[in-house]
Amino acid sequence: MDYNQTIHFLYTQYPAFEKQGGLAYKPGLDNVLGISEAFNNPHLAFKSIHVAGTNGKGSSSSMLAAILQTAGYKVGLYTSPHIHRFTERIRINGVEIPEAEVVNFVENNTVVFEQFKPSFFEITTILAFNWFAKQQVDIAIVETGMGGRLDATNIIHPEVSLITNVSLDHTQFLGNTLTAIASEKAGIIKQNTPVVVSEYQQDIIEVFENTSLSLNAPLIKAYEYYECSDLLNVGRASVLEIKNIPTQKSMDVKTDLQGIYQSRNILGVLSVLDVLKNSGWNISETAILEGLKQVQKQSGFKGRWQVVSDKPLVILDAAHNEAGMILSMDQLNSLNKKIHIVIGMVKDKDVSHIISLLPVSASYYFCQANNPRALSATELQQLAQQQGLSGITIPNVNEALLAAKNASHADDVIWVGGSLYVLGELSLN
Known part of the structure; x- marks a missing residue:
């Protein structure tokens, strides 16, 4: 082999x-x-x-x-x-x-x-x-x-x-x-x-x-x-x-x-x-x-509030549970920038509760990793809508990030996370 x-x-x-x-x-x-x-x-x-x-x-x-x-x-x-x-x-x-x-x-x-x-x-x-x-x-x-x-x-x-x-x-x-x-x-x-x-x-x-x-x-x-x-x-x-x-x-x-x-x-x-x-x-x-x-x-550490671009500011963060998401969102909100969130999650998390921790004012791009445990982007969007979050569904992780970049201004911030598997599929070169 x-x-x-x-x-x-x-x-x-x-x-x-x-x-x-x-x-x-x-x-x-x-x-x-x-x-x-x-x-x-x-x-x-x-x-x-x-x-x-x-x-x-x-x-x-x-x-x-x-x-x-x-x-x-x-x-x-x-x-x-x-x-x-x-x-x-x-x-x-x-x-x-x-x-x-x-x-x-x-x-x-x-x-x-x-x-x-x-x-x-x-x-x-x-x-x-x-x-x-x-x-x-x-x-x-x-x-x-x-x-x-x-x-x-x-x-x-x-x-x-x-x-x-x-x-x-x-x-x-x-x-x-x-x-x-x-x-x-x-x-x-x-x-x-x-x-x-x-x-x-x-x-x-x-x-x-x-x-x-x-x-x-x-x-x-x-x-x-x-x-x-x-x-x-x-x-x-x-x-x-x-x-x-x-x-x-x-x-x-x-x-x-x-x-x-x-x-x-x-x-x-x-x-x-x-x-x-x-x-x-x-x-x-x-x-x-x-x-x-x-x-x-x-x-070789990656994926924890990792800045990969400056204009717009693109941040990769592996926050995927309550404690991690609270801290990450606190820091994100403190930037005082227009927020775009590219997010995908796995099915066996308390998805509804974690989504409730996200900022309502952000623009969302719902995606899903190519993994059997991944929650479908459509279902994630539906759960998010119940919490007052609005955005679009783009299952492919890289296409979702590209859409966020295209919709952003230079002084905006794009946060990508919800699962390490989402970060793992990004092509950043």
Whole structure:
């Protein structure tokens, strides 16, 4: 098989959440532990940081990877889902896993796959761990796929865990209350292993306190050590004023990540770095500042308040649940520009509620990704009309963006999002 045939084989032979939703969900660790043992447990061959959370785990993981790479370490990064290419999921120092490695891994291990009948995500996880072990990374940043407790990534033994935040998403699998979802995220907390919580959430902090106490795991509440008092967008970068609360020392941090929500994520990142530094990792303030300046370049991170054009301003943002959409729309409305929104969503979200968070005054272009889980553009438009939103239906993602550009003036803004799958189909060249 060539690379494209291999990816097609993975998606068609093994259940993939991106294509099949809940039918592909395989909770539990027994199967992935069995597969890992067949590969001589590669997850034990490298140090790691485990990252969970409803929103912000991709940004936080990429910031950590960029900083540690700048500090001179060989850094693995495992995230999901990808936007354009499968290989985006698995990187070392920002370089994607070679296509040939993916092909060889699949072709050489069909017997193992037949024995364990893994999910797509289980195969991808072991592929990542095997690649990191083979390449002898100094440390890997590992993002959970969903939840934490029963996620396939939860077989690692990290140096420190990070939980970014908790909001309602994937409720059919993780529970329909914040407390239930927090309990699933808290499942990544390990015995005697520090855990950082990025954000203060009054309703659920007790979940993390109780879990960490039961496991003798030091709990670091990032918001008690750092605060971000300002965020200013400058060109295609942001400047944040960060204060270390115990020392009262302040520093201006410039980053190429522009979403206002990064002011929350960065607190957890800095606290994780403090844990590593206290354990002997050599991470200077210079490495932190330089790494944050080039997160996208160093890690390959995309799709979170990503500005791809200036006149009109075109912003790609992967916000697709309540918490993410509220923050993204707050920032969009603060621009005080005429707004055009190109949006597509998947069927298994609370679409009506998320649509209710969108600005009524915007012009809409309803589209749908070429994905079995995608909600039809027509149905999305109908749901939007019930919320007082008006616009046109253009199923093709690129044609929808083109229509928005044609209807825009140079000083307007076009926001594209609702699903990573929508962003993945854009042709921006």
